[in-house]
Amino acid sequence: MSKIIECREVGYQYSNGKIKTTVLDSLNLTLEQGESLAIIGQSGCGKSTLLNLLGGISQPTTGKVLINNSCLSQINEEKITQLRAQHLGFVYQFHHLLKDFSALDNVAMPLLIRGDDKSTAIKKASKLLTDIGLQNRLNHRPAELSGGQRQRVAIARALINNPSCLLADEPTGNLDAKNAEEVLALMMALNQQQKSALILVTHDINIAKKMDRVLTLENGKLV
Numbered sequence: 001m002s003k004i005i006e007c008r009e010v011g012y013q014y015s016n017g018k019i020k021t022t023v024l025d026s027l028n029l030t031l032e033q034g035e036s037l038a039i040i041g042q043s044g045c046g047k048s049t050l051l052n053l054l055g056g057i058s059q060p061t062t063g064k065v066l067i068n069n070s071c072l073s074q075i076n077e078e079k080i081t082q083l084r085a086q087h088l089g090f091v092y093q094f095h096h097l098l099k100d101f102s103a104l105d106n107v108a109m110p111l112l113i114r115g116d117d118k119s120t121a122i123k124k125a126s127k128l129l130t131d132i133g134l135q136n137r138l139n140h141r142p143a144e145l146s147g148g149q150r151q152r153v154a155i156a157r158a159l160i161n162n163p164s165c166l167l168a169d170e171p172t173g174n175l176d177a178k179n180a181e182e183v184l185a186l187m188m189a190l191n192q193q194q195k196s197a198l199i200l201v202t203h204d205i206n207i208a209k210k211m212d213r214v215l216t217l218e219n220g221k222l223v
Contacts, residue, residue, distance in 0.1 A: 003069065004087070004165045004197045005031045005054055010063035011220075012049055023049050025220030026063070031165065036191070036198040038208035041217035047201045048169055050217065054199065055088055055167050056080045068164060085114060089158030089166045089196075091187070093173040095150040097142040103129060103153045104138040110161050128156045132186055148179030155187050165197040172207065184210065 012024040023046040031037055041047050052058040053065055056072050065072045067083050075083075097106045104125050111121035129138055132152050142150050151171065158166055171187065172180035184207060191198045200211060208214045215222040 002033050003030055004033055004035075004067070005029070005199070006064075006066040006069075007054070008064045008066070010053060010060045010065060012046070012053065012058075013061045022220055024053070024060070027221055029054075029215075029222060031197050031199060033164070033197060034192075034195050035213070036188070036200070036211040038200045038202055038211035038214045039217055039222070040202060040205060040208050040214060043203070045217050046220065047217050051167050051169050051199065051201055055090060056084050085110070085161065087164040089161065089163035091151075091155055091158045091166065091168040091171045093170040095142065095154040097150060097153060097157075099142050102139045102141055103134060103145065103149075106142075106153055107156045107160055110157060114161070125156070125160060128160060129153070132156060132190075146179075147175055148183060151175060151179070151183050152186060155183065155190065159190050159194060159196075162194050163196055165199065166191055168198065168200045170201060170203070172202075172204070180207075 007027055007029040010024055010027045011022065013020050013022050039047055039050065049058070053060050056065070056067065059073060067087055070083060072080055098109070104122065107129060108121040108125035111124065112118060126138060129135065134149060134152060137145060137149060145153065166187070168187065172183055175183060188198070188210065198211070202208050
């Protein structure tokens with residue numbers, strides 16, 4: 001299998017005046033195609049920071065992050081943006097949907113930004129939303145959807161580009177138990193269908209156990 005994401009001796013610090021705080025320390029990680037990984041740990045331990053590094057949103061203080069064998073510290077921001085658009089999908093605790101656009105338009109947006117033909121993008125988005133049971137909500141705006149429906153739309157938007165890896169930061173954190181279970185099952189099913197990798201940050205050990213691997217972020221290292 002091919003490596004989708006790799007961390008080599010990754011460290012991350014932030015400064016508050018003269019005080020430096022180490023969040024990540026010489027961290028190593030490899031994720032292969034089709035693999036699912038849960039990252040757990042106490043609140044404030046750096047889980048979201050790590051996810052931002054893996055997604056090329058932030059740069060490590062030391063070490064290297066590679067996406068599909070491209071080292072992010074050796075390419076410019078434009079290339080990083082292209083890599084993100086081509087290989088990564090993001091799902092957050094809050095859906096981040098565009099409030100003035102319909103569910104259909106929100107899901108089609110990444111394809112339109114990429115330059116795809118509008119009719120093709122809309123057709124593909126419509127099919128994906130239908131596949132996840134939202135065929136009667138295509139023209140609804142986020143405010144007209146339930147919490148579970150909004151998160152389904154967010155997952156569809158993240159996967160519309162067929163990314164190599166889905167990065168999910170507490171994706172069920174704002175949902176009740178029933179919706180959380182449904183959203184997680186949907187995310188895993190779509191990911192397996194597309195044969196993409198999945199990295200899930202969660203505080204819920206029961207959710208974490210559904211992944212192929214579970215790692216704990218503790219004292220800046222994955223154990």
